[in-house]
Each structure stands twice: as structure tokens, then as C-alpha cells.
Amino acid sequence: MADASGPDASRRQGPERPSAEGLTDAQRSLRAQMLATEHWSLLAxxxxxxxxxLTRIAIYLTLVSAGLVTLSVLGNATGFRGWFGVAALGVLLLLVLLGLITQKRAFNASLDDLMFVIAxxxxxxAYxxxxxxxxxxxxxxxxDDEAGSAQTYYAYSPRPGQIWASSAMIISVVVAAVIALFVGGVVLGLAGPIWLAIALGxxxxxxxxxxxxxxxYRGYTAMFRLHSPLRTTSAD
Structure with missing residues (x-):
């Protein structure tokens, strides 16, 4: 068994919860004001x-729509021949790169939101x-443990399908579709068969x-692995 006095003991056991005992009414009032200020800062x-x-996702969806409309116009103008293939791959590659950037921001924001809830x-x-x-x-x-954050998110009942309706999942599906189109386009551009283009896409x-x-999921679990709660649900 590991030594409880080792360098990681404080993180495993969690920090000691500050006590409000012995504070005067004025000190309690001042502490409440400071906590409320921090609370409003987190909310903002x-x-x-x-x-x-949400704004970045909306911009990306607009770019995807505009890109597909542009490819449609170019296809009609070129008869889907000649330089259309190069233009199509260029537009799709740009949408893939912008999509990955937007997707990364959406996932980072999800972790930020979890951090705000925990805080x-x-x-x-403290109240x-x-x-x-x-x-x-x-x-x-x-x-401020994992069970506590789940209660704050879901209040009265768990919603297992919450993740499937999240903004991160929406952007993930859209980016996946653009990636599929790009990969399929590359296969066709290399004279591959249509079935292979569809399968690889x-x-x-x-x-x-x-x-x-x-x-x-790894980001979610890492946050609670590194976080040391002051109050745990099992302790109530």
C-alpha cells in the first residue's frame, strides 16, 4: 500500500475545507460579498x-453552406470537368481545416463550462x-465533485442523451461530413472507384x-482526476 505521507497525498486526500467558525458578523458579511462577486464573475x-x-459554430456552418453553394455554381459552369476537381478539393480542404479549429474550440469550451460549474x-x-x-x-x-457537477447539470433527473444534442456533437457531425466529402473527393481525384471513395469517406x-x-472523454476524466474537491457528495 502506498505511503499516505507521500508527495501526492494532498491531492488524493483533497485540501482541508476552510471553516467559517469564529468569524464575526462583519467578517461573514465581507466573505459573502467576496464570494458573490466571484460567483457573478464566473457566471459572466x-x-x-x-x-x-455558438457564434463561431454559426460562422462555420455559414461557411460550409457558402462553400457547397460555390461548388454547385462552379460545377454548373464547368460541367464538373477540368479544373473543377482541384477547386472542389481546395474548398473542402479549407472547410476541413476551419472545421477542426472550430471543433477544437467547442470541445475546449465544454471543458471550460465544466470548470465553471465545479467552481x-x-x-x-462556501455559502x-x-x-x-x-x-x-x-x-x-x-x-464540487463529479457527482455534484452532474446534479448541477441535470438537476432533477439524469439525461443520458444530453451529449448527443450538445453543440460539440453538432459541430463534430458537420466536420465529419466535410472530412468524408474531402476524402471521397481525393479518392475520385486519384481515379479510384466510386465504391472505394464512398467507403473511405x-x-x-x-x-x-x-x-x-x-x-x-479523456479531457472530462482528466479534469476530475486532477481536481481535489472541498465537498463530496458521499460526505453529505
Whole structure:
């Protein structure tokens, strides 16, 4: 068994929770004001992050739509011959690169949102330390562990399909479709058969979704592996 006094013991056991005992009324009031200020700062940062990501996704969807319309116009003008293939691959490659950048930002924002939820849960725990009587008025959790964050996200009941309807999943599906078109286009450009273009395109698209879901899961688990909660759900 590992020595509990080792260098990682503090992270495994978690930090000691600050106590509000012994504080005067003035000190409690000052602490409540500082906690509320931090809470509003987190709310503002969370709102700004979500708004920025949704705007970037909307811009990318607009670019995808414009790119496909452009390819349609070029195809009609060239009869889908000559330099159309090069132009199509160039447009699709640009959409793939922009899509990967947007997708990365969306996944980073999802982790940022989780961090904001954990931080606000911790602040609610501080509110309870100041006044335990407000516990019955809180719907969201005051525990800054994984179970507490799930309660804050889902409140009254778990929603297993939440991830499938998330912004990160929407952008993942769109980027996967663009990647599939690009890979299929490359195969056709190299004089490959249509069935091979479709097969490799589908595999590339599905592989992209699987890779990003794995990336998101690893980021989620890493956050709680590195985080040391002050209040845990099992302790209540």
C-alpha cells in the first residue's frame, strides 16, 4: 500500500475545507460579498464563453453552406470537368481545416463550462458554511465533485442523451461530413472507384467522430482526476 505521507497525498486526500467558525458578523458579511462577486464573475465568463462558441459554430456552418453553394455554381459552369476537381478539393480542404479549429474550440469550451460549474458548486459550499439553513433552497449542488457537477447539470433527473444534442456533437457531425466529402473527393481525384471513395469517406467521417468523442472523454476524466474537491457528495 502506498505511503499516505507521500508527495501526492494532498491531492488524493483533497485540501482541508476552510471553516467559517469564529468569524464575526462583519467578517461573514465581507466573505459573502467576496464570494458573490466571484460567483457573478464566473457566471459572466460562462455566458461569454458559450456565446462566443455558438457564434463561431454559426460562422462555420455559414461557411460550409457558402462553400457547397460555390461548388454547385462552379460545377454548373464547368460541367464538373477540368479544373473543377482541384477547386472542389481546395474548398473542402479549407472547410476541413476551419472545421477542426472550430471543433477544437467547442470541445475546449465544454471543458471550460465544466470548470465553471465545479467552481460555482464550490462557492455554494462556501455559502452553506456561512449559513447551513439555505441548503433546502438550493436546487443545484454545493459539492464540487463529479457527482455534484452532474446534479448541477441535470438537476432533477439524469439525461443520458444530453451529449448527443450538445453543440460539440453538432459541430463534430458537420466536420465529419466535410472530412468524408474531402476524402471521397481525393479518392475520385486519384481515379479510384466510386465504391472505394464512398467507403473511405464514411470510415473517415466515423473515425473523426470517434476520435473527438475519445478526446472529450479523456479531457472530462482528466479534469476530475486532477481536481481535489472541498465537498463530496458521499460526505453529505
Amino acid at each position: 465568463s460562462r455566458s461569454t464563453t458559450q456565446s462566443e462558441v 460555482m458548486n464550490r462557492l455554494r459550499g 452553506l458554511d456561512l449559513d447551513p439553513g439555505i441548503a433546502d433552497y438550493l436546487v443545484t449542488s454545493a459539492n 464514411v470510415l473517415a467521417g466515423l473515425g473523426s467522430i470517434a476520435a473527438w468523442m475519445r478526446t472529450g
